[in-house]
Amino acid sequence: MSDTAKPEPRPAPESVLFWEAARRHKLELPQCSACGKHWFPPTRACPHCLSADFAWSEVSGRGEVFSFVIYDRVYHPAFADEVPYVVALIELAEGPRMISGITGIAPDDVRCGMKVRAVFDDRPGGASVPVFAPA
Amino acid sequence: MIEPSRDLRDICAIAGAGTSRLGRAPGVSSLDLLVEAARNAVADSGIHPREIDGIICRGPDDIYSHHQMIGERLGINARFSTTVANGGASQILSVALAVMAIRHGLATTVLCGYGRDAWSRTHSSEETRVRNETRPDSQLASEFGPEHGYYGAAAAHALGAMRHMHLYGTTKEHFGRIAVDFREHALRNPDAQMKKPLTMEEYRAQRSIVRPFGLYDCSLRSDAAGAMIVTSAARARDLKQPPVLIKGFGTHNNLRGWTADDNMIVTAAKQSGEAAYRMAGLGSGDIDTAQIYDCFTYMVLAQLEDYGFCKKGEGGPFVASGALRLDGALPTNTSGGQLSEAHAEGVLQIVEGVRQLRHTYPAGRQVKDAEIALISGHGGNQVCHSTLILGRDR
Ligand SMILES: [Zn+2]
Numbered sequence: 001m002s003d004t005a006k007p008e009p010r011p012a013p014e015s016v017l018f019w020e021a022a023r024r025h026k027l028e029l030p031q032c033s034a035c036g037k038h039w040f041p042p043t044r045a046c047p048h049c050l051s052a053d054f055a056w057s058e059v060s061g062r063g064e065v066f067s068f069v070i071y072d073r074v075y076h077p078a079f080a081d082e083v084p085y086v087v088a089l090i091e092l093a094e095g096p097r098m099i100s101g102i103t104g105i106a107p108d109d110v111r112c113g114m115k116v117r118a119v120f121d122d123r124p125g126g127a128s129v130p131v132f133a134p135a
Numbered sequence: 136m137i138e139p140s141r142d143l144r145d146i147c148a149i150a151g152a153g154t155s156r157l158g159r160a161p162g163v164s165s166l167d168l169l170v171e172a173a174r175n176a177v178a179d180s181g182i183h184p185r186e187i188d189g190i191i192c193r194g195p196d197d198i199y200s201h202h203q204m205i206g207e208r209l210g211i212n213a214r215f216s217t218t219v220a221n222g223g224a225s226q227i228l229s230v231a232l233a234v235m236a237i238r239h240g241l242a243t244t245v246l247c248g249y250g251r252d253a254w255s256r257t258h259s260s261e262e263t264r265v266r267n268e269t270r271p272d273s274q275l276a277s278e279f280g281p282e283h284g285y286y287g288a289a290a291a292h293a294l295g296a297m298r299h300m301h302l303y304g305t306t307k308e309h310f311g312r313i314a315v316d317f318r319e320h321a322l323r324n325p326d327a328q329m330k331k332p333l334t335m336e337e338y339r340a341q342r343s344i345v346r347p348f349g350l351y352d353c354s355l356r357s358d359a360a361g362a363m364i365v366t367s368a369a370r371a372r373d374l375k376q377p378p379v380l381i382k383g384f385g386t387h388n389n390l391r392g393w394t395a396d397d398n399m400i401v402t403a404a405k406q407s408g409e410a411a412y413r414m415a416g417l418g419s420g421d422i423d424t425a426q427i428y429d430c431f432t433y434m435v436l437a438q439l440e441d442y443g444f445c446k447k448g449e450g451g452p453f454v455a456s457g458a459l460r461l462d463g464a465l466p467t468n469t470s471g472g473q474l475s476e477a478h479a480e481g482v483l484q485i486v487e488g489v490r491q492l493r494h495t496y497p498a499g500r501q502v503k504d505a506e507i508a509l510i511s512g513h514g515g516n517q518v519c520h521s522t523l524i525l526g527r528d529r
Contacts (some may be wrong), residue, residue: 009278019278041279047391067298067399072343075286084346087285089294089394097394101283112301129282 006078008125015042017056022128025120029096031057040096061118062135063092070107086110090132104133140383140414147234148371148378149525151180151364152489157477158328159254160358165195168360169250170208172482176362181375182244187364189215189245191232193225193480195252205248215242222514223428224386225249226361226482227521231384233365243366249482250360257356289353289431290345291517295399296433297347302400302448307347309451310432311338314351314474316459317429321471323461323500328355329475352432354473361482363489372528379492382507383417383524385410393517402434403520404441404511411509411522419443422524423505424491425465426484428513429472438511439465442522466502481512485523492527 011019018041021028029038034051038059045052068088074080086102088110102110103119116132123129153175155168163171169192177184190213194201201218215236219225226249233245280286299305315335321327333351341349371378387406389398412418419442429435436450444465445453459467470476470487477483488508494501505527512521 006284007281009282011278015278066394067294067301069290069293069297069348070346071284071290073345076281076284079284082284085284087283087290099280099283099285099394112298123282127282131283 004077005124007076008123008127009129014044018042019127021056021058022120022130023126025128026058027061027118027130028056028058029094030054038092038094038096040092040098059092059094063090063116063132065089065102065110065112065114065116066091066097067112068102068110070110088132090116101129101131102133103131138413140410141416143234143238144382144414144416145380146368147237147365147381148368148528149230149363149381149485149489150366150371150374150376150378151176151178151182152486153177153179153362154326154483154486155250155360157326157359157483158357160252161255163252163255163358165250165252165360166198166204166208168252168358169205169248169362172248172250172360172362173205173209173246176246176248176364179376180364182364182366184209184211186244187211187213187246189213189233189236189242191215191217191219191229191245191247193219193229193249196220209246211246213242215245221388221519221521222516223430223480224388224512224514224519224521226480226485227384227510227512227523228386230363230365230381230485230523231386231521234381234384237365237367243370245365246362247365248360248362249480251479252358253356253478254358287345289348291393292431292433293345293348294394295437296431298399299433299437300347303451305436305451307339308335309436309454310347310352311335312454313429313432313435313459314338316454317468317472318475320461320469321475324470324476327471327476328357329471333475348431348433351474354430354478355475357477357479359477359479359483361479361486363485368528377493378528379489380526380528381523382526383411383413383415384522385414386521388515388520389518398518400437401447402437402441402513403518404438404513404522407511407520407522408442411524415524415526417507417524421507422465422509424469424488424502424508425467426469426488426508426510427467427472428481428484428511429468429474430478430513432474434513435467438513439467442509442511461499461502469500469502480514484510484512488523488525492525
């Protein structure tokens with residue numbers, strides 16, 4: 001067993017609300033009040049139209065695997081018991097893409113284009129981390 | 136329409152090029168490696184060091200105002216001097232800035248270069264060996280990655296490789312062909328870090344790192360530096376070496392991000408290459424040898440497509456045809472590249488391009504009748520790109 005905890009997210013000021021929502025098991029992203037688009041990672045101006053008028057809004061958590069990799073090498077001791085594990089680039093139904101983990105499926109069975117849904121991994125340190133499972 | 140940048144075509148040349156020792160140089164700093172390469176470039180050109188009035192270089196990310204330290208060590212006061220920070224795209228960008236500075240009278244003779252101590256940095260103690268990270272802590276992500284175990288440059292590039300395999304049926308064997316061919320080139324290069332042959336069987340049996348990449352898909356950790364002297368073509372013709380003309384360059388930066396849009400598949404090499412071809416008045420069919428930024432095998436394959444050497448999606452069959460070999464359709468990374476010669480973030484690719492165009496290599500190392508070389512630089516967070524097209528003087 002590895003006795004090292006997985007790294008807790010250390011939020012930038014712009015993403016504090018993302019992690020607060022995640023603790024409530026909600027996937028929330030900034031959504032532009034001017035053009036209506038979502039973006040990720042969180043920043044304080046819309047990268048589509050540069051409006052600074054936005055609100056945090058819950059998204060569906062639905063998406064698909066745009067691409068993924070399978071870690072065989074241990075880069076951090078906390079993941080020593082996890083290898084092989086998947087890190088995926090998820091394209092959310094609302095458009096933004098995010099790096100995340102994949103759960104509930106064997107790494108060798110993950111495919112590009114696979115439909116997924118967000119689930120929440122409650123970590124011992126108090127953070128809840130959105131990851132994705134087959135839809 | 137006349138391409139504005141064509142005014143810069145052939146007005147400058149690389150008059151000198153040099154490298155440091157390559158591979159493992161414990162106890163030698165990245166600054167000292169670059170000084171070693173710069174001294175060799177100056178000697179190669181035959182120019183007096185006092186003629187150098189420009190320094191454009193890239194330093195390791197944790198050295199502030201790197202060019203000042205290089206100038207101090209070389210005893211040079213520069214009229215034009217800066218450190219550039221575009222990752223592996225920096226070295227060609229430095230040459231491009233040098234041409235523009237010379238064109239507009241800001242300098243006459245510019246030293247460009249880069250040095251790194253990545254092998255020593257990651258092997259100096261048990262702690263650094265385990266960590267194996269060349270970037271300073273300030274550059275590492277604090278969220279949206281580490282909590283998922285997303286670490287290292289290999290994984291970011293592997294995302295592109297996996298998607299390319301999904302879209303086009305590209306195979307591990309295709310990536311392997313790149314690693315095997317470049318290793319074969321390294322065996323012809325006495326300075327190369329890697330000395331042992333690599334077979335496809337060994338490639339197939341390699342230790343997996345982050346799938347689809349294994350050990351041999353990843354470039355080397357090296358202590359290495361390279362440097363070039365850029366001056367006017369007219370001045371270069373009076374110097375020791377046959378001038379190698381700077382015919383074209385281009386840059387492009389997909390700053391919306393590696394994972395945005397289609398950037399993992401159609402990289403910034405596409406627009407960067409098109410700009411360089413326009414400036415040079417040349418196309419992919421004119422290129423006799425390519426020195427491609429090979430941080431990972433997949434990046435070679437993607438760039439070959441983006442530069443128009445084959446169609447998008449056909450990079451796999453293209454490399455499988457043997458095109459990259461010394462006697463192939465497009466001899467590529469003829470020094471062994473960053474996968475097998477040494478990794479100095481693209482500067483050694485420029486040096487190799489220059490040397491191939493001088494026609495001074497022995498048979499078995501020389502690309503026959505090479506007149507035009509294309510060199511690429513790629514980096515930052517996988518989104519910055521630069522292209523250099525060099526040619527023999529007529
Ligand atoms: Zn907007």
